[in-house]
Amino acid sequence: MSVIRIGGAPALALLIACAPAVVHAHVTLESREAPAGSYHKVVLRVPHGCKGSPTLKVRVRVPDGVTGVKAQPKPGWELATVKGKLAKPVDDGHGGQITEGVNEVTWSGRLLDEHYDEFVMRVKLPDAPDAVLHWPVVQECEVGVHRWIEIPAPGKSADDYPEPAPALRLKARN
Amino acid sequence: MPSLLGLAWAPLRGAVLVLVAMCAACPPAWAHASLVASEPADGARLETAPEAVVLVFNEPVTVVGVQVVDAAGTILDLPAPTAAAERVTQGLPRALPPGRYLVAWRVVSADGHPILGAIAFGIGADVAAGTMVEARHGALAIVLRALLFAAALATLGGAWTARLRAGGDETWSCRLVRGAAPLAVAALVLLRLTAAAELSPQALPWPEAIGTIDTWRLALDLPGQPAAIMVMAGAALAAAMPGGALAIGGAALLVAGVALTGHQATAEPRPLAAAAAVAHGLAAALWVGALPGLLRAIAAAGTSDAAALLRQFSRRAPAIVAVLLLAGLALAWLQLRSFEALASTPYGRILMAKLAAVALMLALGALNRWRLTAELAAGRSGARTRLRASIGAELLLAALAVAATALLGSAVPPRSRASLEALPAPASAAVAREVAADGRTALIEVQRHGAHGQVLVDAIDRDGGPLGAQQGWLVLAHPASGVAGLRRPLAPQSLGSWAWHGPELGVAGLWHLQVELLVSDFEKAVFSVDVRLP
Numbered sequence: 110m111s112v113i114r115i116g117g118a119p120a121l122a123l124l125i126a127c128a129p130a131v132v133h134a135h136v137t138l139e140s141r142e143a144p145a146g147s148y149h150k151v152v153l154r155v156p157h158g159c160k161g162s163p164t165l166k167v168r169v170r171v172p173d174g175v176t177g178v179k180a181q182p183k184p185g186w187e188l189a190t191v192k193g194k195l196a197k198p199v200d201d202g203h204g205g206q207i208t209e210g211v212n213e214v215t216w217s218g219r220l221l222d223e224h225y226d227e228f229v230m231r232v233k234l235p236d237a238p239d240a241v242l243h244w245p246v247v248q249e250c251e252v253g254v255h256r257w258i259e260i261p262a263p264g265k266s267a268d269d270y271p272e273p274a275p276a277l278r279l280k281a282r283n
Numbered sequence: 284m285p286s287l288l289g290l291a292w293a294p295l296r297g298a299v300l301v302l303v304a305m306c307a308a309c310p311p312a313w314a315h316a317s318l319v320a321s322e323p324a325d326g327a328r329l330e331t332a333p334e335a336v337v338l339v340f341n342e343p344v345t346v347v348g349v350q351v352v353d354a355a356g357t358i359l360d361l362p363a364p365t366a367a368a369e370r371v372t373q374g375l376p377r378a379l380p381p382g383r384y385l386v387a388w389r390v391v392s393a394d395g396h397p398i399l400g401a402i403a404f405g406i407g408a409d410v411a412a413g414t415m416v417e418a419r420h421g422a423l424a425i426v427l428r429a430l431l432f433a434a435a436l437a438t439l440g441g442a443w444t445a446r447l448r449a450g451g452d453e454t455w456s457c458r459l460v461r462g463a464a465p466l467a468v469a470a471l472v473l474l475r476l477t478a479a480a481e482l483s484p485q486a487l488p489w490p491e492a493i494g495t496i497d498t499w500r501l502a503l504d505l506p507g508q509p510a511a512i513m514v515m516a517g518a519a520l521a522a523a524m525p526g527g528a529l530a531i532g533g534a535a536l537l538v539a540g541v542a543l544t545g546h547q548a549t550a551e552p553r554p555l556a557a558a559a560a561v562a563h564g565l566a567a568a569l570w571v572g573a574l575p576g577l578l579r580a581i582a583a584a585g586t587s588d589a590a591a592l593l594r595q596f597s598r599r600a601p602a603i604v605a606v607l608l609l610a611g612l613a614l615a616w617l618q619l620r621s622f623e624a625l626a627s628t629p630y631g632r633i634l635m636a637k638l639a640a641v642a643l644m645l646a647l648g649a650l651n652r653w654r655l656t657a658e659l660a661a662g663r664s665g666a667r668t669r670l671r672a673s674i675g676a677e678l679l680l681a682a683l684a685v686a687a688t689a690l691l692g693s694a695v696p697p698r699s700r701a702s703l704e705a706l707p708a709p710a711s712a713a714v715a716r717e718v719a720a721d722g723r724t725a726l727i728e729v730q731r732h733g734a735h736g737q738v739l740v741d742a743i744d745r746d747g748g749p750l751g752a753q754q755g756w757l758v759l760a761h762p763a764s765g766v767a768g769l770r771r772p773l774a775p776q777s778l779g780s781w782a783w784h785g786p787e788l789g790v791a792g793l794w795h796l797q798v799e800l801l802v803s804d805f806e807k808a809v810f811s812v813d814v815r816l817p
Contacts, residue, residue, distance in 0.1 A: 168804065168805075170804075170805040213805075245805035245806065247804050247805060256801070256804075256805075256807070258805050258806060258807055259807060259809075262720065262809065262811075263720065
């Protein structure tokens with residue numbers, strides 16, 4: 110049993126301090142920024158299930174312009190990808206064009222609500238400085254589903270939405 | 284059968300037109316019970332937190348649920364409300380913090396009609412008033428009620444013609460009883476389920492609501508259980524031995540139960556209203572319910588047998604009609620209370636349409652009794668065809684009368700109208716067209732009828748076709764009363780069309796509406812509009 114024991118009063122204080130954070134925790138990316146046009150490790154953080162129910166599936170939609178998607182297998186999780194035509198062909202940097210690629214990545218397994226896990230893929234980001242890429246995630250649980258797919262309207266921020274899509278801002282390359 | 288249709292059509296056409304006109308003139312249905320007062324009053328500004336909310340209705344109600352929503356849209360955790368006759372009391376948490384609150388209530392009136400509404404109050408804050416009463420009565424409920432009436436009439440009529448042995452086709456009548464009795468039970472169960480579904484706090488769309496155990500539990504708890512038990516026991520008895528003498532008793536029990544479930548039986552004085560409703564139902568069943576059996580006998584039996592059956596029926600007909608009209612007159616007087624209401628209220632106008640159909644039926648009945656039956660007995664040529672056409676027309680008129688009766692069940696009787704007159708004027712509408720950043724368009728129409736709000740959404744894709752979606756939600760905010768984040772599921776209507784209705788939009792002023800459509804697993808189309816409701 111890997112239970113960490115803390116004294117009563119400090120534990121309660123900690124619980125009170127953390128409670129709002131736990132309630133509002135979203136599925137997010139570990140790094141919110143990355144250089145445009147770079148190879149980047151996307152780390153998706155899943156902090157909880159659906160109202161206590163364990164997570165059975167994490168599905169990620171790859172944003173337009175992102176290529177070279179290689180998802181990292183996880184022990185205990187089945188990895189699947191959906192390949193298809195890209196919405197817009199992308200320059201491959203060698204004079205040709207990439208027209209097909211991975212549109213969707215799915216990890217299927219089991220993650221208890223009280224546990225935390227990360228889901229990783231390596232991608233090539235588009236060379237579009239200042240663009241914001243949204244990574245819509247569908248978190249399917251034993252009971253219920255979270256759709257982290259809300260994209261802020263102009264003038265709004267992700268904080269204005271209950272289930273915002275994880276976002277990655279592209280920086281100018283140094 | 285051109286002759287039958289031709290003969291039947293002339294009187295029918297007029298009745299159909301009148302009935303259609305009546306329906307077109309119907310306002311949104313009002314409930315038979317209404318909220319007359321509350322403590323705190325709707326729109327009140329209080330300086331200290333109240334200990335409870337008391338809702339007072341104009342007649343005794345059964346409370347299904349009371350929800351109190353705070354300004355953030357959070358539904359407060361509350362003890363169960365208590366009801367004593369026409370007063371409903373909802374306890375509140377101690378020392379409710381200052382702010383604006385919306386109290387949404389759901390009750391059932393004595394005649395089983397679901398009614399919903401909401402009031403607003405503020406603690407140390409001003410709120411907009413204006414929500415009151417709302418009755419939802421969909422077309423489905425009207426159709427089910429018509430089906431219930433028709434099945435009940437057919438059960439008793441069939442059981443009776445099966446006993447009028449001379450010339451009657453007994454096995455056919457027995458089959459009619461065996462079919463109609465379970466149909467009546469099914470219609471009643473569905474009727475109670477639709478009422479329960481309307482009252483479900485989750486506001487689920489219809490088919491989904493039927494699938495939840497809560498809806499069934501609520502349907503069991505609705506008022507009118509004794510009448511429902513009468514219907515079921517009567518149906519079982521009638522269907523078990525449709526040719527026996529007990530079947531008539533069972534069928535009569537069924538009809539009485541149906542008569543007691545409606546609004547007619549809950550007028551004051553109750554005993555008189557209930558007795559008149561039962562007598563009216565029984566007489567109607569013996570007259571109208573016997574017509575299919577007579578029609579069948581004329582078509583299938585020998586001339587002398589058919590004439591004998593018709594004579595038996597005709598002998599009893601005057602007494603039946605007398606009871607029907609006397610009881611009907613008593614019921615109409617209890618509901619209307621004035622001759623003027625006959626023309627000036629929708630209820631009165633539907634009743635007039637029904638009376639017109641019944642008058643034509645009486646004329647046909649007289650024709651059958653004094654002319655056509657004698658012709659048939661005398662073996663006059665063509666008598667059989669004429670009689671069949673005449674009874675067929677009578678039956679079609681009876682169907683119209685039944686439909687009108689079902690409509691009456693959804694209109695407010697003038698007796699309970701007085702307290703409703705004071706309500707804000709109904710019907711206001713606003714239409715907003717919103718083109719989202721992604722090029723999709725939504726037409727959002729908001730209608731308000733008194734305290735009842737309805738939102739209709741038509742979503743259009745970039746190519747101009749309807750925008751399909753897996754699910755839809757409506758998020759409501761009323762900044763003036765501080766209400767925000769009321770999230771309600773939209774019910775799909777057809778491809779691209781969605782609807783929602785509920786009491787929340789009863790508050791006047793500026794509303795912020797957000798429509799969210801789940802276009803694919805990963806994509807939500809969002810449309811936001813501001814609508815000002817007068």
